[in-house]
Amino acid sequence: MRRDSRRDSTSGNSEVPANANARDMIGEIENRSTHLLAIKTDVETQGEFIRFLIKEVESAAFTDIEDVVPFVKWLDDELSYLVDERAVLKQFDWPEQKADALREAAFGYCDLKKLVSEVSSFRDDPRQPCGPALKKMQALLEKLEHCVYNLSRMRESATKRYKVFQIPMHWMLDTGYVSQIKLASVNLAMKYMKRVSAELETVGGGPEEEELIVQGVRFAFRVHQFAGGFDVETMRAFQELRDKARSCHVQCQNQQHKIFCRSTTC
Incomplete structure (x- = not known):
């Protein structure tokens, strides 16, 4: 059962x-x-x-x-x-390779143009805390670096195809949109260093001040290597940061000297 x-x-x-x-x-x-x-x-x-x-x-x-962009959209x-x-x-003799290459070029160009516009229009809000503001600028720089890297890979694989299909590729060259990307990174570095310099005026010395200086110099060096140099205005911002770093160093030494003198007197 x-x-x-x-x-x-x-x-x-x-x-x-x-x-x-x-x-x-x-x-x-x-x-x-x-x-x-x-x-x-x-x-x-x-x-x-x-x-x-x-x-x-x-x-x-x-x-x-x-x-190419409006043609692909149409x-x-x-x-x-x-x-x-x-x-x-599939039921027709569709030129798939050329259609895909046109799409690839149009979408790649639009993404590139959008990113450059995003970085160029970035405005540092002084009301926002320094830490998040610097992280936001670091994230934008990383986007630019990845964009150039991906563009170089895309250029290697697309050169022959684009020539065969009569798709312009001057925008992919170092003399094309890459130069605008590098210019956008230089402007970003200027804003970064200005924010660090402004923050140094409010920080009361110590490890926090030193960390800010290190962050500013590292970011400046990273952009300098990426872009191949600075323009006049960005170089001026770097010199201002350098002078403040030296001033902070001198103040720190003076404070240490005063503390040392007091301890020896006691």
Whole structure:
């Protein structure tokens, strides 16, 4: 009797997931069939339009990256009407490599432009505590460094393809947008050093003062190496930081000397 009851209960529980699995499989088959039917319909009804897009992509040639961006946006907008872009285009002689290269160039350029704009428009808020403000500037510099690194990798892999597909790549060169990235990093260094200099005036000496000076000099050196130098204004900010560091060092020595004199007198 125990074996029977156990067997009955087991068989009763297994029917629920079995039925559920069956319904899931039926639903998946039906949905999949509907999806495939929609793809087939697109292939049959949108053929002329897709062939028009193929000609547009194949004949596309640009001399300015700014012209690639609206073309890619237009192309993506047109393809968005297809129920499944990849599945439909597979049925045609779609120039996939060139279309992907155009997208890669357009998106890469837009990301680069957006980052440079973000860093260039950064304003240090004096109401914000010094620590978070410096961390924010450090994070922006890291973004710029990663951007240049990724751009160099992208340039190596894209050079041949872009030339074949007539996609401009001057913006990827060191003389292109990279120079603007480096200029943005120099301006960031100036703001960083000015914030450190301002904070030194409020810090009452000790380890905190020394740590601030070290942070400022390290950041300045890092940007100097990254950008290959400073402009006049940033160099002036560095000299101001250097002078304050020397002044702090002299004050520290004087305080130590006074303490030493008092201890010896006692």
